[in-house]
Amino acid sequence: MPGTDATRTALRICPLCEATCGLTLTVERDGAGERVGAVRGDRADVFSEGFICPKGASFGELDSDPDRLRTPLVRDEHGELRESGWGEAFDVIAARIRPLIEEHGPNAVGVVLGNPNVHTMAGGLYPPVLLSTLRTRNLFTASTLDQMPKHVSSGLLFGNAVAIPVPDLDRTDHLLLLGANPLDSNGSLCTAPDFPGRLKALRRRGGRLTVVDPRRTRTARLADRHVAIRPGTDALLLAALVQVLFEEGLTDSGALSERVEGVDELRAAVRDFTPEAVAPACDMDADVIRTIARELAAAPTAAVYGRIGSCTVEHGTLASWLVDVLNVLTGNLDRPGGVLFPLAAHDRAPRPATEPAPPGKGFALGRWASRVSGHPEAKGELPIAALAEEIETPGEGRIRAVITIAANPVLSAPDGERLDRALGGLDLMVSVDPYLNETSRHADVVLPPPPPSRSGHYDFSFNALAVRNQVRYTPPAIPLEEGTPDECEIHARLILAVGGMHGAEPSTIDDMVISGSLARAVADPRSPVHGQDPERLAGRLSGASGPERRLDMMLRLGPYDLTLDDLLAQPHGIDLGPLRPRLAQVLRTRSGRVELLPGPIAEDLPRLRQALGRRDGRLVLVGRRHLRSNNSWMHNVPALNGGSNRCTLQVHPDDAARLGLDDGAPARIKAAGGELEVPVEITDDVRKGVVSLPHGWGHDRPGTRMSVAAARPGVNVNQLLDGSLIDPLSGTAVLNGFPVEVAPAR
Ligand SMILES: Nc1nc2c(c(=O)[nH]1)N[C@H]1C(S)=C(S)[C@@H](COP(=O)(O)OP(=O)(O)OC[C@H]3O[C@@H](n4cnc5c(=O)[nH]c(N)nc54)[C@H](O)[C@@H]3O)O[C@H]1N2
Ligand SMILES: Nc1nc2c(c(=O)[nH]1)N[C@H]1C(S)=C(S)[C@@H](COP(=O)(O)OP(=O)(O)OC[C@H]3O[C@@H](n4cnc5c(=O)[nH]c(N)nc54)[C@H](O)[C@@H]3O)O[C@H]1N2
Ligand code: SF4
Numbered sequence: 001m002p003g004t005d006a007t008r009t010a011l012r013i014c015p016l017c018e019a020t021c022g023l024t025l026t027v028e029r030d031g032a033g034e035r036v037g038a039v040r041g042d043r044a045d046v047f048s049e050g051f052i053c054p055k056g057a058s059f060g061e062l063d064s065d066p067d068r069l070r071t072p073l074v075r076d077e078h079g080e081l082r083e084s085g086w087g088e089a090f091d092v093i094a095a096r097i098r099p100l101i102e103e104h105g106p107n108a109v110g111v112v113l114g115n116p117n118v119h120t121m122a123g124g125l126y127p128p129v130l131l132s133t134l135r136t137r138n139l140f141t142a143s144t145l146d147q148m149p150k151h152v153s154s155g156l157l158f159g160n161a162v163a164i165p166v167p168d169l170d171r172t173d174h175l176l177l178l179g180a181n182p183l184d185s186n187g188s189l190c191t192a193p194d195f196p197g198r199l200k201a202l203r204r205r206g207g208r209l210t211v212v213d214p215r216r217t218r219t220a221r222l223a224d225r226h227v228a229i230r231p232g233t234d235a236l237l238l239a240a241l242v243q244v245l246f247e248e249g250l251t252d253s254g255a256l257s258e259r260v261e262g263v264d265e266l267r268a269a270v271r272d273f274t275p276e277a278v279a280p281a282c283d284m285d286a287d288v289i290r291t292i293a294r295e296l297a298a299a300p301t302a303a304v305y306g307r308i309g310s311c312t313v314e315h316g317t318l319a320s321w322l323v324d325v326l327n328v329l330t331g332n333l334d335r336p337g338g339v340l341f342p343l344a345a346h347d348r349a350p351r352p353a354t355e356p357a358p359p360g361k362g363f364a365l366g367r368w369a370s371r372v373s374g375h376p377e378a379k380g381e382l383p384i385a386a387l388a389e390e391i392e393t394p395g396e397g398r399i400r401a402v403i404t405i406a407a408n409p410v411l412s413a414p415d416g417e418r419l420d421r422a423l424g425g426l427d428l429m430v431s432v433d434p435y436l437n438e439t440s441r442h443a444d445v446v447l448p449p450p451p452p453s454r455s456g457h458y459d460f461s462f463n464a465l466a467v468r469n470q471v472r473y474t475p476p477a478i479p480l481e482e483g484t485p486d487e488c489e490i491h492a493r494l495i496l497a498v499g500g501m502h503g504a505e506p507s508t509i510d511d512m513v514i515s516g517s518l519a520r521a522v523a524d525p526r527s528p529v530h531g532q533d534p535e536r537l538a539g540r541l542s543g544a545s546g547p548e549r550r551l552d553m554m555l556r557l558g559p560y561d562l563t564l565d566d567l568l569a570q571p572h573g574i575d576l577g578p579l580r581p582r583l584a585q586v587l588r589t590r591s592g593r594v595e596l597l598p599g600p601i602a603e604d605l606p607r608l609r610q611a612l613g614r615r616d617g618r619l620v621l622v623g624r625r626h627l628r629s630n631n632s633w634m635h636n637v638p639a640l641n642g643g644s645n646r647c648t649l650q651v652h653p654d655d656a657a658r659l660g661l662d663d664g665a666p667a668r669i670k671a672a673g674g675e676l677e678v679p680v681e682i683t684d685d686v687r688k689g690v691v692s693l694p695h696g697w698g699h700d701r702p703g704t705r706m707s708v709a710a711a712r713p714g715v716n717v718n719q720l721l722d723g724s725l726i727d728p729l730s731g732t733a734v735l736n737g738f739p740v741e742v743a744p745a746r
């Protein structure tokens with residue numbers, strides 16, 4: 001880099017939301033070492049082409065936040081957390097967790113995985129190994145506060161819970177978007193840097209955008225049509241759209257028809273859900289519903305896409321299923337311009353995309369159940385809303401130790417106060433987290449990962465959800481400080497400590513995974529390395545670390561014949577082309593076809609039918625996101641906290657008048673789980689009968705170390721929930737569309 005020797009630039013894929021923008025970091029050097037200064041979008045990035053948002057621009061501040069922990073913390077005999085060395089921290093974990101497991105069995109350890117695991121290489125590579133080492137059934141993740149309904153729906157429809165089709169944003173003629181606000185969230189389960197620009201381009205090329213959202217969001221303002229639906233009723237609306245397609249003879253599965261079964265059964269199952277029948281509950285016009293269905297069917301290509309507002313609701317799995325049912329019935333599943341399955345460079349896709357899919361194993365739900373309330377597992381997980389009771393309720397199988405990795409469930413999950421108490425009563429808690437926050441403050445050992453500038457980045461999750469196939473790897477932008485482990489090494493040492501191999505080399509874990517994967521690959525007749533010698537293959541892998549070697553292996557076994565060296569040689573990424581049809585590669589159903597009306601779905605439909613007649617006038621609450629927030633953990637960055645990013649209760653003017661609420665004055669809000677006091681913001685951006693409060697706030701607990709966040713704490717919306725409201729098929733908490741009472745605070 002030309003210029004002074006004090007400054008250089010480095011590339012880093014942004015880990016702060018699902019858009020995965022390429023960033024150019026300015027790295028400054030002073031007496032104290034190197035740090036990230038100004039940040040701009042990388043114009044040469046093959047995918048993001050220079051796009052950046054305010055969070056990405058604050059990467060430097062976040063990276064060098066003085067509140068970030070730099071050494072492990074270990075609780076001493078007085079109950080105080082004090083700084084420790086890394087060796088000591090892992091000694092404590094190994095010494096305390098092994099006897100617990102030996103005495104009480106593997107289920108005595110609960111594992112909680114939070115959202116940032118999908119934004120780190122460590123989170124993509126090691127938790128599966130941790131879980132297979134522990135063999136606990138007590139796994140809880142942010143998925144049951146988020147997209148689990150989509151996994152269940154994909155599991156049932158395609159036999160493959162991770163096969164999530166994404167809208168072909170750049171080519172579609174018509175986008176029907178429900179419960180998503182990508183102008184503020186930058187998109188989810190649809191990785192698309194500059195989502196706003198891509199929506200504008202859709203409009204410019206003559207495409208249509210319909211947005212269904214109880215709030216007039218920034219995304220809704222961009223739409224041809226905005227429908228302010230009554231929260232929690234999207235499944236009814238979607239069922240009616242399906243009903244209209246059948247009734248008016250508008251279904252046309254096109255090339256798909258050979259690969260789909262259950263169409264007639266589906267037609268019968270949705271017969272009652274006419275537009276007239278659902279309109280009162282949705283608070284929509286039956287005519288508008290018919291028009292939306294006709295437009296969808298008439299569009300040359302179209303994509304139906306639902307997100308948070310269609311997932312974290314009472315009928316989340318049904319709504320998620322109906323989204324793809326519509327894509328199938330209009331012939332838009334697996335076709336350009338519709339919704340497609342991305343093919344990531346690390347994907348194992350040995351089957352040809354063109355052959356019919358052979359019968360698979362299908363997808364099973366409820367293979368076990370939670371101990372206390374009997375919630376069925378979904379995708380190997382139990383509902384995080386049930387974590388507190390699993391810790392608190394005495395008896396055989398009680399959770400006595402918890403490992404949290406990148407998770408803050410005290411703020412993110414229902415009834416944080418109860419969870420707060422429960423975590424406080426554990427025999428052992430370990431948190432892998434850079435902050436001492438509402439959750440990690442209960443840990444006996446906190447293991448802080450280094451700042452993101454010090455870790456390499458590859459998107460294991462989001463490359464499989466991206467609107468264009470592409471691949472990028474950014475190695476660490478700044479070297480680790482002497483004696484500080486990378487997050488991958490922290491995970492590996494944690495696995496060794498809980499697995500009775502404490503003290504072994506962390507690379508043991510990577511070597512184990514590599515030899516296991518290669519042994520499977522050489523035995524697979526469809527694999528490019530079939531019949532070869534696994535040891536020789538392992539010897540050929542390149543990479544400066546265990547995780548890099550694992551990435552190199554995955555790329556070599558992947559569909560594009562790439563290596564880590566190829567990625568290092570192309571630091572702005574490699575474009576792998578537009579999404580292509582590949583349904584046969586992802587199908588794993590027993591029939592080898594898309595199973596349009598799976599049994600568990602059919603059994604849940606009567607519950608939806610009951611909602612048909614319902615039209616209670618109770619006030620309901622929905623959430624919202626702000627461009628300068630991310631869940632619970634970015635309120636500590638001064639540039640991201642403040643201005644319009646505030647924890648206020650948005651109320652429609654008519655409701656405010658009816659309830660006697662004044663703008664800016666405090667209101668009391670009450671629901672099943674508790675009460676909060678919060679300032680009112682009167683705005684007609686929310687529809688009547690709906691109030692909106694963002695999540696991730698409530699930074700007023702003692703014993704945390706997030707000074708900026710604590711100065712403007714806000715309130716924890718999830719305290720309004722008692723954990724009893726969940727979507728039964730997926731175990732996902734109902735975070736949107738639940739009843740509340742609001743009155744002026746006295
Ligand atoms: N009411 C309501 N509640 C919601 C939602 C909502 O819409 N409404 N949204 C839900 C959704 S979609 C989600 S995904 C969940 C999120 O729920 P969580 O995953 O529990 O919450 P986050 O705020 O993302 O917290 C992540 C934690 O990871 C830590 N962290 C950050 N970076 C790293 C890292 O690189 N490594 C490690 N090890 N740790 C890191 C942070 O310090 C923080 O403690 O919240 C859910 N809760
Ligand atoms: N700036 C920012 N970006 C983020 C995050 C963040 O916290 N801040 N979090 C990240 C995470 S973890 C996720 S999962 C994604 C989520 O990404 P999105 O799903 O786009 O998230 P939201 O912005 O919460 O949009 C959900 C919308 O659903 C609406 N809604 C609520 N209830 C209903 C309903 O019943 N029906 C319908 N149709 N709509 C409803 C809400 O008004 C809201 O506008 O965002 C990610 N990106
Ligand atoms: S849109 Fe997301 S990935 Fe892009 S800069 Fe902003 S936070 Fe980072």
Ligand SMILES: [Mo]
Binds near residue numbers: 115142146
């Ligand atoms: Mo999420």
